[in-house]
Amino acid sequence: MKGMGGHVQRCQSARTSWHDWQHAQSARAGHFKIDCTVMILRALVLMLGAWLSLAVGAATAPDECPNTPYSIQDNLTPSPWATPSRILELRNENQDVPPEVARIRSGAVVAFMGMSVNAGIYTWAGYDADRAVFVSITGSSGARAPAIPVARGKLLPNQFIRAISIGQIRRTEVVTVAAASSWQAQEFACLANLLMAAPIENIPRVVDLDGLEQFELRLSGSRVDVGAGIARFRLERAIGSLIRDAVRESEADGR
Numbered sequence: 001m002k003g004m005g006g007h008v009q010r011c012q013s014a015r016t017s018w019h020d021w022q023h024a025q026s027a028r029a030g031h032f033k034i035d036c037t038v039m040i041l042r043a044l045v046l047m048l049g050a051w052l053s054l055a056v057g058a059a060t061a062p063d064e065c066p067n068t069p070y071s072i073q074d075n076l077t078p079s080p081w082a083t084p085s086r087i088l089e090l091r092n093e094n095q096d097v098p099p100e101v102a103r104i105r106s107g108a109v110v111a112f113m114g115m116s117v118n119a120g121i122y123t124w125a126g127y128d129a130d131r132a133v134f135v136s137i138t139g140s141s142g143a144r145a146p147a148i149p150v151a152r153g154k155l156l157p158n159q160f161i162r163a164i165s166i167g168q169i170r171r172t173e174v175v176t177v178a179a180a181s182s183w184q185a186q187e188f189a190c191l192a193n194l195l196m197a198a199p200i201e202n203i204p205r206v207v208d209l210d211g212l213e214q215f216e217l218r219l220s221g222s223r224v225d226v227g228a229g230i231a232r233f234r235l236e237r238a239i240g241s242l243i244r245d246a247v248r249e250s251e252a253d254g255r
Helices: 002-020 026-058 084-090 142-154 182-197 230-254
Strands: 107-114 121-128 133-140 159-166 169-179 211-219 222-224
Touching (some): 084 169, 121 230, 133 230, 169 230, 182 230
Antiparallel strands (some): 107 121, 121 133, 133 169, 211 222
């Protein structure tokens, strides 16, 4: 809104100056009018963009969230699965897909396999709705593998390092588990329900040349077909951001 006022003031100033300069050429007057019109149009576009942002944000308000198929959990109690003893139960597992991710029956998973400059980097970020925990696994192999053990002395109570050796697969993983708060669980359910209700469009996904990313929504042990569409892509990114932010917050609190 402030930007609109500034543009209008500049336009008024330009017009005042023009009236004071009666000897100026008519062509110059035309330029002033065009400049003012352009500035006003730009201000209107900015205002429209701000309004649309507010409208999108309002769409995720609790009153607008569908109640199914993911239940909106109120008064969530602290998850026992996020205690250090339960977290460490899987530290000696030796699986291609991290067990913290494989056991998610209801929730979401964002998997990334690095390419090009990110070759050898693997990440999984997920939300386990049944256990009310967020999980993050960063794996590295090949020349990148030796870099992770440097963090051994900096591990938090909700983290551990795991070595994977299956056939030709050699990978070092840093695992982080964080309990979900009530609002985070509600936000996930809201976004997931909105995603499943969003319109489907026949448009391609954007491919990242630095790696392959795959989004999965899971419900009662089955993978949900999330389809394609602008709204669906945005909601996928919102769920991914929710998961990553929750893990980062837990790491910041641990330090």
